[in-house]
Amino acid sequence: MEIVFGTAIGLIIVIGVGAVLFELRVHQPDVLVLHESKGRIGIRKGAFYPRHFSLSLKRTTCPIQVTTEASAAGNIGVRVKLIGSIAPSPDHVQSLIRAGGWNSEAVARVADEAQVLLQGLVKEYAERAEIRELSSAGLLSYLNERLSLIEEKYGVELITLAVQSLDPIDPEIADALRQQEQARLMEQTERLNQQARVSAAKAKYQADEEIAAMEHSLELKRAELKKELLAQESALAQQRLEDDLARNRLRLAFEREELEVLKSSPELLMLTPQAARLAEASQNLKSARTVVSLMPQELGHGSELFNLFQNLLQKALEAKNEG
Numbered sequence: 001m002e003i004v005f006g007t008a009i010g011l012i013i014v015i016g017v018g019a020v021l022f023e024l025r026v027h028q029p030d031v032l033v034l035h036e037s038k039g040r041i042g043i044r045k046g047a048f049y050p051r052h053f054s055l056s057l058k059r060t061t062c063p064i065q066v067t068t069e070a071s072a073a074g075n076i077g078v079r080v081k082l083i084g085s086i087a088p089s090p091d092h093v094q095s096l097i098r099a100g101g102w103n104s105e106a107v108a109r110v111a112d113e114a115q116v117l118l119q120g121l122v123k124e125y126a127e128r129a130e131i132r133e134l135s136s137a138g139l140l141s142y143l144n145e146r147l148s149l150i151e152e153k154y155g156v157e158l159i160t161l162a163v164q165s166l167d168p169i170d171p172e173i174a175d176a177l178r179q180q181e182q183a184r185l186m187e188q189t190e191r192l193n194q195q196a197r198v199s200a201a202k203a204k205y206q207a208d209e210e211i212a213a214m215e216h217s218l219e220l221k222r223a224e225l226k227k228e229l230l231a232q233e234s235a236l237a238q239q240r241l242e243d244d245l246a247r248n249r250l251r252l253a254f255e256r257e258e259l260e261v262l263k264s265s266p267e268l269l270m271l272t273p274q275a276a277r278l279a280e281a282s283q284n285l286k287s288a289r290t291v292v293s294l295m296p297q298e299l300g301h302g303s304e305l306f307n308l309f310q311n312l313l314q315k316a317l318e319a320k321n322e323g
Helices: 002-023 090-100 106-127 136-144 147-154 171-264 266-271 273-284 303-322
Strands: 024-026 031-037 040-043 048-050 055-058 062-072 076-088 156-168
Touching: 040 090, 055 106, 062 106, 076 090, 076 106, 090 106, 090 147, 106 136, 106 147, 106 156, 136 156, 147 156, 156 171
Parallel strands: none
Antiparallel strands: 024 048, 031 040, 031 055, 062 076, 076 156
């Protein structure tokens, strides 16, 4: 009896362990595990979860493609094609389950409704502007401002969104818009070319002005240097003149002193160079009147010295004639 009881217990344990292993699943990083508690949808954070009491959603993206025909201002039809991808939003799983149901394909189911909402937003954008004002960038900006509406309503977030095309339905209108765009581009190109020419002319004018200013500054520097050179030359000339005047003053003072000495002692005139030439001439011409020529530079002592010398010579000649 004990053996049967032990076997039963062991069997129950094995079945329990098997049931646990069968029920529990490992939480994968790319899986969002949901559970329901008191009417609210939550997210399981543990490493394991019971598969029959949980809903696992792949967090991979689901592609969407939207083609919409809308009317711009003036009832001009346009065709817009959008492409993108969506993924479940962890912050709005309640809305996701409400829109897509408790199903692992909830994101794919919600994708259709999200596309319907995108179509409505595209039509709303197109009706607010004229056809020439519609642009892919403007449409994307308009949709990006309203992405929170899709996330809150359907529990998914747009991972990527792009405008594949935005064209008028009428081919003639499309051709007219292309011609207008071409004309606008040509006008803009011409305007840019003219601006480039103006900029080049301004740059040349500024360069010429700077060169002229530098040349003027160079000429001023040259004139200043020349002025300084002339001032230095004038100072040197003035210094030389002052030196010559000083030497002449010294020479004049010396000659005045010499004249005073000769005045006080006339016999010293015989020691002068003029007296020496006169004595030499008198030795060569004893019977004739001796003529002595004095050079102008030898008369530098002044008229007084010359008169003294003349008187001395006169006395000497008279004494010789008497003898």
